[in-house]
Amino acid sequence: MSAGVLTPPSGPTFHLRDPDRARALGDLIRRYAPPYPVRIVHVCGTHEMAIAQHGLRSLLPGGVEVLEGPGCPVCVTPTVDLDRAAKLAAAGAVLCTFGDMTRVPGTRVTLAEARAQGADVRVVLSAADAVDVARSLPDRDVVFFAVGFETTAPGTAAVLLDSPPPNFYVLSSHRLIPPALGALLSGPPAPIAGFLAPGHVSTIIGARAYRFVAERYHVPVVVAGFEPLDILYAIALLLRQLREGRAEVENAYPRAVSEDGNLHAQALLARAFVPCDAVWRGIGLISSSGLRIREELAHLDAEREFPVPAEPGEEKPPGCLCSEVLLARAVPAECPLFRNGCTPLSPVGPCMVGSEGACNVWYRYGGRPDL
Amino acid sequence: MCLAIPTKVLTLDGNVATVDVQGVQARVRLDALGEEVRIGDYLLVHAGFAIRRLDPQDAAETLALFDELFALDPQGAPPPEGAGS
Numbered sequence: 001m002s003a004g005v006l007t008p009p010s011g012p013t014f015h016l017r018d019p020d021r022a023r024a025l026g027d028l029i030r031r032y033a034p035p036y037p038v039r040i041v042h043v044c045g046t047h048e049m050a051i052a053q054h055g056l057r058s059l060l061p062g063g064v065e066v067l068e069g070p071g072c073p074v075c076v077t078p079t080v081d082l083d084r085a086a087k088l089a090a091a092g093a094v095l096c097t098f099g100d101m102t103r104v105p106g107t108r109v110t111l112a113e114a115r116a117q118g119a120d121v122r123v124v125l126s127a128a129d130a131v132d133v134a135r136s137l138p139d140r141d142v143v144f145f146a147v148g149f150e151t152t153a154p155g156t157a158a159v160l161l162d163s164p165p166p167n168f169y170v171l172s173s174h175r176l177i178p179p180a181l182g183a184l185l186s187g188p189p190a191p192i193a194g195f196l197a198p199g200h201v202s203t204i205i206g207a208r209a210y211r212f213v214a215e216r217y218h219v220p221v222v223v224a225g226f227e228p229l230d231i232l233y234a235i236a237l238l239l240r241q242l243r244e245g246r247a248e249v250e251n252a253y254p255r256a257v258s259e260d261g262n263l264h265a266q267a268l269l270a271r272a273f274v275p276c277d278a279v280w281r282g283i284g285l286i287s288s289s290g291l292r293i294r295e296e297l298a299h300l301d302a303e304r305e306f307p308v309p310a311e312p313g314e315e316k317p318p319g320c321l322c323s324e325v326l327l328a329r330a331v332p333a334e335c336p337l338f339r340n341g342c343t344p345l346s347p348v349g350p351c352m353v354g355s356e357g358a359c360n361v362w363y364r365y366g367g368r369p370d371l
Numbered sequence: 372m373c374l375a376i377p378t379k380v381l382t383l384d385g386n387v388a389t390v391d392v393q394g395v396q397a398r399v400r401l402d403a404l405g406e407e408v409r410i411g412d413y414l415l416v417h418a419g420f421a422i423r424r425l426d427p428q429d430a431a432e433t434l435a436l437f438d439e440l441f442a443l444d445p446q447g448a449p450p451p452e453g454a455g456s
């Protein structure tokens with residue numbers, strides 16, 4: 001996850017970090033910033049990490065705030081789903097999931113705690129790894145607890161459609177980004193001036209997926225990459241739109257995002273899933289924001305194959321400001337528990353667990369550098 | 372979580388490529404890509420699946436985009452001396 005990972009050793013550079021251009025973009029940002037305060041929201045843990053790690057907030061004028069909304073899949077996975085996964089594991093299934101998921105508090109236990117109590121919970125790096133686990137354990141039911149946005153879901157779709165072994169199942173807790181942007185804008189007024197759209201979600205869904213935000217809500221969207229210069233450039237474009245009174249979708253990451261996106265991956269998603277209403281932890285129900293496994297693949301759907309009564313879980317631990325953080329209404333430092341009872345080693349809320357959760361990132365890198 | 376990283380294709384075997392990630396070899400599935408892949412190509416990889424082919428040339432084009440913005444706004448800071456690294 002370190003920034004250095006972005007550059008293959010001997011290959012061409014994918015780094016965009018020259019300090020002169022960074023300064024020049026900072027100057028443009030200051031010139032474009034309107035005379036009133038603006039709140040820009042991104043929805044991507046990787047953006048938050050880049051912003052915090054490179055201290056980009058120090059280049060922004062005082063009135064320009066950038067907040068992470070519901071950009072961490074681990075943070076928004078509802079306790080209902082976590083509890084269901086824990087119950088399946090407790091009932092004897094081998095539960096495979098991505099690393100951070102094992103440490104998120106459910107209603108009663110985390111999956112790591114379930115494992116300590118004897119459940120077989122395994123960390124995988126890919127949906128394909130979970131299929132390998134199923135192949136290696138033909139006598140066990142293996143459930144892949146699938147979380148993540150549009151970047152991750154095509155991998156899950158690919159394995160669902162690739163005739164997995166009969167003991168392999170998927171518990172789908174995938175979530176979709178565009179409906180979440182709509183929800184942030186249609187709730188009680190949150191003063192969001194514009195969105196930085198997540199680059200790699202957009203690689204899949206294409207820049208066009210955000211048009212409704214510009215057209216229906218008159219809020220500008222700029223698709224942003226992950227290098228420091230990418231992010232500064234995207235912020236500059238966004239502020240320029242505000243200054244000129246435009247609300248459009250601009251693509252500041254054309255080297256990885258096209259207008260239409262990855263049509264092949266979109267087709268996989270459509271063959272494996274149908275959109276469904278889904279709960280986001282800390283936010284609530286957002287219509288058509290989840291992915292349910294298609295009827296034709298029902299035999300692979302852990303939710304259908306192993307119905308577990310879902311209890312309404314405790315979405316938000318007492319005192320935790322996660323909902324406000326996920327709704328881009330607060331920054332982590334505004335939570336009284338931040339660093340003060342809630343730390344990555346003993347997290348109170350999900351935003352401190354996920355390595356892409358705003359609280360976790362701010363704890364590790366400091367969110368707003370004092371310069 | 373949506374972090375995707377550029378990797379270089381070393382070998383190909385059906386819908387699986389072996390790629391180089393910072394000197395470490397990893398196997399990557401190609402079935403979410405929908406593009407033809409050749410050895411030596413760069414792929415953007417997320418959670419074990421390639422999601423897009425990258426053209427190294429495009430990084431330079433991105434820098435050109437930034438400079439275009441500077442040029443559009445001559446009052447903004449002009450691209451500094453020696454930029455282009």
Ligand code: SF4
Binds near residue numbers: 342
């Ligand atoms: S610091 Fe902890 S308790 Fe406060 S909002 Fe973040 S995760 Fe919740």
